[in-house]
Amino acid sequence: MTIAIHESALIRHFNTRKEVLKTWEERIGARFSPFRGFKMPDSRLYIEDSDFLDSIVDLIITNERHVFIRGPVGSGKSTLMLLALRDLPTLADRSGNKFVTGYVGMTGLYEKQMASAIADSLRIKYKRSWESSQIIDAVAKESLRRYVEEKSRTALFIEDVADNQEAAFHKLRFLADLPTEEMMDAYTEALDEPIFTLVMSGTTMYWNAMLSFLPQIADRTEPLDVPPLSNAKAREFIGRRIAYAQNKIDVFDPENYSIYPFSDSAVDVINIATKGNPRDIRMLARGCQQVAAENLRNSGNPDVTKDIAKLVSEAYATLLREVH
Ligand SMILES: Nc1ncnc2c1ncn2[C@@H]1O[C@H](COP(=O)(O)OP(=O)(O)OP(=O)(O)O)[C@@H](O)[C@H]1O
Ligand SMILES: [Mg+2]
Structure with missing residues (x-):
């Protein structure tokens, strides 16, 4: 009985909160929150x-490093x-090779799951009954064929690469080293460069782990640090999201847009x-x-001021400290 009462109080609380947010959204002409998360953002x-x-x-095109x-x-x-x-399939390297691309976005993969995911992403056929090494062999052979016959190098994108089983990781090492000695012996002239480029992602911690556990790949890999958004880019980030929620993204002009009801200084603080x-x-x-939105309800003003941004940033800093 008490549970039912609490539940309804909770539900009422969330419904009120939703209404408050909705009122703010309607006030700025948005169909939904500009800051909601999308599974597949536009x-x-x-x-x-x-x-x-x-x-x-x-880096991928010059073919010197992963x-x-x-x-x-x-x-x-x-x-x-x-x-x-998006860009790579439209480009060619200086020898005129084009690119075949594959993308493995899942993590936590075992050896065989990794092998299958790689083959699937590169549209290479294999049998379900095969062992992972057979699948990777098929990937290697087909990549070689694509290089020799179709003048296409392979670029394989692997997300959060260290979040997979170690054995899965070793499969990548084989591909990273292509062509093999045997392949080079068989194709003397045609094969004087790597044919398979790995494009991996991960945090600094995982990069360091790779340095110590897989120096064979790390030594031939260039780490590139994702730059933070500048204040101007953060402003555009918010502007685009507001325009999108207002159904005006098609006419968004990066040279001239509004971030109303945010102020510029609020964005800087954020x-x-x-x-x-x-x-x-x-x-x-x-x-x-x-x-x-709470302010709007109390005072009729929907603005996101610098003070609001400061308040929220401080609360957020406290929250992060508690998490860590
Ligand atoms: N350049 C950008 N422009 C607009 N939104 C971006 C940009 N980069 C990232 N985002 C947004 O920020 C969020 C996080 O981005 P993303 O998933 O690319 O980060 P990540 O580094 O891969 O994160 P994770 O470590 O969780 O995998 C997503 O909602 C994404 O849409
Ligand atoms: Mg990610």
Whole structure:
């Protein structure tokens, strides 16, 4: 009985909270919260750092090293991978080779799951009954064939690479070393360069683990640190999300847009507090929406001021300290 009473109080609390947020959203002409999380965000919400994206793609194209996109949780590693995956198939290296790309987004994989995921992502056929080494062999052979016959190098993107079983990781080492000595013997002239590039992502902690446990790959891998969003980019991040929620993303002009009801100084406060981490910017902006929505109810003003941003940033800093 008491449980039922508590439950209904809780539900009432959440319903009130929802209504308060909804009123703020309607006031600014939004159909939903600009700061809600999307499983598959619309690419028009992405802020591109073209210099950094170019540095990733250039490294892949020059074919000297594998790539490790390094950054804290929520810094935008996966987003950068998606952008590089978008660009790579339209490009060629200086010998005129094109690119075949594959993307493994799942983690926690065992050896065989990893082998299957790689083959699937590169659209390479195998039998379910095969062992992982047979599957990886098929991947190696098909990658070689694509290189020799179709002038296509393979670029395999692997998310949060260290979050997989160690045995799965060793499968990658074999691919990272292609072509094998045997292949080179068989194809003398045609095979004088690597044909398989790994583009991995992970945190600094995982990069360090790779340095100590898999120096064979790490030595030939370039770590690239995801840059934080600048204040100007954080502003665009918020502007795009507001425009999207208002159903105006199609006419979004990066040279001239509004972040109403946020103030510029509120965005600066948020960006400094989050060290330019997009996931955290979104969380703080959502916190600011909450406070501004309460204000709107009490005073009729929907603005997200610098003071609101400070309040939310401080609460967030306390929360993080408690988590750590
Ligand atoms: N350049 C960007 N422009 C707009 N939104 C971005 C950008 N980068 C990241 N985001 C958003 O920030 C959130 C986190 O990004 P993402 O998932 O790419 O980070 P991550 O580093 O891969 O995180 P994790 O360590 O959790 O895998 C997502 O909601 C994403 O849409
Ligand atoms: Mg990610």
